[in-house]
Amino acid sequence: MQVKVFANLREICGGVTVEVKPDGDRVMDVLDKMCEMFPELHEEIYTEEKTLKPFVHVYINGRNIVHDQDLETHVKESDQFALFPPVAGG
Template identity: 30%
Template sequence: MEVTVYGPLRAATRAKTADVPVDGDTVGAVITAFVDAYPRAESQLVDADGALRPSVRVMVDGASADRDEQVPPGASVELFPAMRGG
């Protein structure tokens, strides 16, 4: 699945998009696969207990999505990590 990343996640992927093999069809499966492929991104996306950080935004086909939502085949997935500053 192609995932578009923003902000500091690009330091992990070294590109705007990343092709990630996903085993499952939920946002949670995409996050897990992304972190498996790019371990440096883990601290920006999930807490120590594995929960998605509250300030992380995931978009599926342009709409905000939570961890349990389905990701249809061919969907556009975007990850917006927590941003610091004012």
């Protein structure tokens, strides 16, 4: 599955698109595999309770996962997966 990453996550992941082969078919499986591949990513996106940090957003096919099943949202290889970190500015 291809995951598009934005802002400072591009530096952590080494580019705009990351090829991920998750061990399951949920958003959390994709993110867990990414954290395995890029350990620094974990502290950028997860709280200590392993929920997404405030203002970290995951979109599947343009739809925010909070409007679906959050981290339990199922994904397919063909889905467009986008990961956005908190962004400051104005």
